[in-house]
Amino acid sequence: MSKLNFRDLFKRETLEREQTYASGPTETAEQPFVPGEPFPGMDLDPRLADAERAAVLFVSLTCSSCIDLLPELVAYADNFDGLLLVVSSGKKEENEELVSYYDYSFPVHTMEENVYKARFGLEATPGAIMLEKGLMMQKFTIQHIEHLYEQSETHRE
Numbered sequence: 001m002s003k004l005n006f007r008d009l010f011k012r013e014t015l016e017r018e019q020t021y022a023s024g025p026t027e028t029a030e031q032p033f034v035p036g037e038p039f040p041g042m043d044l045d046p047r048l049a050d051a052e053r054a055a056v057l058f059v060s061l062t063c064s065s066c067i068d069l070l071p072e073l074v075a076y077a078d079n080f081d082g083l084l085l086v087v088s089s090g091k092k093e094e095n096e097e098l099v100s101y102y103d104y105s106f107p108v109h110t111m112e113e114n115v116y117k118a119r120f121g122l123e124a125t126p127g128a129i130m131l132e133k134g135l136m137m138q139k140f141t142i143q144h145i146e147h148l149y150e151q152s153e154t155h156r157e
Contacts, residue, residue, distance in 0.1 A: 033121050033139045039131050040119060044109050045085055049134040053082030055152055057142070058120070058127040060113045061090040065142075066126045070102060072145040077106050080154045089113040089125075128152070 039048060041056065048054050057073070059066035077084050084106040088095050095108040116122065120129060126142040130152055142148045149156060 033129075033136060035137055036135050038134055039129065039136050041087075042134065044087065045083070045107065047083055048085070048131060051083040051131065052133065053080075054131040054134075055080060055082060055084050056120075056129045056131065057084070057086045057148075058116055058122055058125055058129075059086060059088050060125040061088060061094060062113075063125045065144075069126050069142065069145060069148075070098065073106075074102055074104065075156070076145065076148060076154065077104070079149070079156055080152065085109065087111050087116050089116075 039056070042048055044056070048056075059069065061067070073084075073086065086104075086106065086108045088098070088108050088110060089112060090098065090108075090110065092110045095110050098104065099108050111119075113125070117125075120127075121139070122141075124141045128138075128140055128142055128148060128151065129136055130138040138151065140147075140151050142151075148154075
């Protein structure tokens with residue numbers, strides 16, 4: 001059985017939902033990125049506060065670059081020596097399907113794209129915020145999987 005292509009699963013309603021969220025009001029004001037400041041998303045996982053290293057990745061299920069990245073995250077998680085979390089714009093059921101389908105060993109949290117972009121000051125998806133002991137060290141837009149490895153100083157095995 002071949003792996004399902006999540007691009008094929010896009011429904012018009014998903015894209016319409018994303019566009020509605022993007023045009024609607026945000027719940028929080030945009031947070032500027034300040035290296036060394038506490039990560040404003042500790043409520044996602046309390047382990048973030050104490051993890052030596054952590055990567056919080058942000059994906060939208062209407063972003064083709066994000067969709068291309070999804071299958072690559074299994075190997076990345078195996079190589080990354082820290083806590084990995086993904087925040088996705090998908091509905092809870094869609095994110096549960098991602099975890100099941102790809103057999104992710106890390107959690108995928110649900111949050112509307114306009115909310116996480118404003119809350120964490122992201123310009124585009126896929127995005128990443130790298131943490132050390134709960135402090136933000138780096139924020140970037142992920143260009144491709146090799147870029148994620150390079151920026152997070154993670155080596156492929």
